[in-house]
Amino acid sequence: MDKGEGKRETVCVTGAAGFIGSRLVKNLLQKGYGVHATLRDPENPAKNSHLLSLPGAKERLHLFKADLLQHGSFDSAVEGCDFVINMATSTDFQGDIVQPTVDGTMNILRSCKKAKTVKRVIHTSSIAAACPLNEDGQLKEILDESCWTPVDYIKGRDVVYGMYSVSKTLAEQAALRFGAEEEIEVVTVLVGMVGGPWLTPTVPGSVSSILASLTENRLLYEVTCSSKDLFGSVPLVHVEDVCSAHIYLMEHPSAAGRYVCCSDPVTVADMLNFFRKRYPEIPLAFGNKEEEDEWKKVLVPISSKKLSDVGYSYKYHLEEILSDSIECAKQMKIL
Template structure:
């Protein structure tokens, strides 16, 4: 934890975020890992991270062409983002860094899954918030993945002998423009809350390719974009949101 203090200070400098918002995420993650080490029966831990921990930007503030496991959200950049997105991205990034570092130092296998925007049916009483959608206006891309594919990926990585490091979990990366076009054709009766031509032209210019090759080389995703969105809309209709 001591090694993370400088990063935490950088994350909240010139910001109104309470330090506790970020430290709770890290402390909770490390608390679970310490319990696993104490039990002496746990070989591997699958840590659910989020694709917001892999914001594809270089040291010059320019978007990279590809978002993959090599991308780490730069704290100095993201700390300038106000509101919940900035806090969430910082907490997920630092918690994942802490988990991987702890695993290396303490001899526990830690595998992290960077989950995209999860769609499909829900067992909760309210519509889940899929925070990575906030990346869309910035990258022009949407990292879609069905909730059942997320569960399958976790189980596979838990059992696969050579699983290690980070894995982007995104079955069907699409552009914002593609998604809006799908909505208009498949659900013309549902008015779009956003997505005018000016916005779409902007997103076309900055679209980043999202790569889940490391994981897709090992497992096959069951659901594509149409099924993910359709299942999500049906879920919203059942919960009277649409």
Template sequence: MAPQNSNRTYCVTGATGYIGSWLVKSLLENGHTVHATVRNPDCDHLLKLWGGGDQLRLFKCDLNEEGSFDEAVQGCHGVFHVAASMDVIVKPADDDEFVQSNVIDPAIKGALNILKSCLRSKSVKRVVFTSSISTLTAKNNQGGWMPMVDESCQIPIDVVWNSKTSGWVYVLSKRLTEEAAFQFANENGIQLVSIITTTVAGPFLTSTVPLSIRFLLSPVTGDSTLLPVLSSVNSRMGSIALVHTEDICNAHLYLMEHDQAQGRYICCTDSCTLSQLVHHFSKVYPSLTSQRVVETEIESVPTQISSKKLTDLGFKYKYGLHEVIQRTVDYCIDYGFLPPTEKQIK
């Protein structure tokens, strides 16, 4: 296991997002001091949930402004770069030039601005970059299925540009930003580790239901915008990979503190096909109308999304696949996003 270091100072970008807000909470509970960067410091809802007292400091930062993160990373042992725009997953894409200049270039610039601030700080020992399963593919060069997906199975950039399937702008943005971050880190002697997040689900601290949860629950809600994206993931990956909120945040800290951590790590509790996912939902949420997904189901073979590299490092998951789905449904019912089942009403 990685050593459990207390009383360190860490910076978290995108602290008001789904992963970022829970990561701040987790770090504070582990005794660390947190520099949380936000675009809008008016986040009283999260401040009450975080607590933290003197161990928490907020910094208003702009990813597109070089030097904006200098103060936030100063004195920090490590930086978690979690910030990313999820809106491009569902917004219709314009022409290639627009996507390049308005989505990809700003994302790359933001990541490099943070890394430049880390260089100037002299205190930052490691940066953990939050990547995405969207940067991978289960299809081989001949268009067939690979039986297992690991960190080496990156989707070719030209394939993304040419296919333009649902969510392609987000895929391209994440893929190119991660590539640029590693290049800059290698050229400047920065220890950069990338954690490839799968679909994160479970409890949340944000005031609205996170997009990844709405994405996962689209077979239940029948969301006509997100369900095709989920189906597209199923067709590209051969399955839907899941991880619990706590596990993804624990993995971030584990990779930050483990001396041998290097390169890219998939964080996946388990995966299942879209039809299997619907079956799981029918068990925990009897109100599901499975006909909603019949037309969008795609014939696929179960593909294993392997997090062997992470578990070989010693990381252990707390929640299994069924628990992730159960806890997500229960939390969303309590939140009011899903109506209670007939049994709960009675």
């Protein structure tokens, strides 16, 4: 942002073409920041056109090619930046998702250290790195920043998105350790399941899970239901709140350490009831009274106290998270 002192601040966003990354780039440009966006394939119109068409992109957006798997790959994107927001994460669910995410995070942090201009790194982690489980798999009483996913428990079991949880946990721990050892400010954001409108040409994975009962996707519906066992709720948050919380934590010097970012822990029954009431014309493919009766209330509350203590307040809740997802799906003719 141009603070009126002649110098415009520049933010590097890794994984910038993705669901959250692209909305974050939009909001940073809107606020007047210069943006260095990293993509694996910056020449590909399917990956870059939703970024290049953003207001302010022509003047202040630069695309860089970078891959988590390549050492030194982020050096030129990070060079000269004031802040780095690390959204990139391995999405190779068929292969090894853990090592690329952990090594890639370290690659990015080493580029930050080398650049010497980076004031703070905001690392996008996940609620999946803070599963409120004891070592024996029992749910704790609250999900907050003190929770760390018990990696050994998860590794030994067939848990939905288990290795994703492991990857986010180990990458966040490595990022915080690197920050402490190398004296780089690293703030981590533990994001819930993200809904809301998207700029990407394809439907984001988390929105597909949120809308699965309407789109007849049994597998993803079961993924959403299974979040009860890992989190004690479906931990919803709106993409706009995720982006503005990232920017808020970047801009506020007092921010430090981990921050949970999840406005609405709900049950699947809460979601289905909302769909029934607000969109009676869209038939629900799944959900029955028996299932809904079994899980009537949130088992583990999620605390955003640390985020609100630093001054941030959520602007969106269940209704907007679901209806904005549906309206965008309607525009794309998916519903």
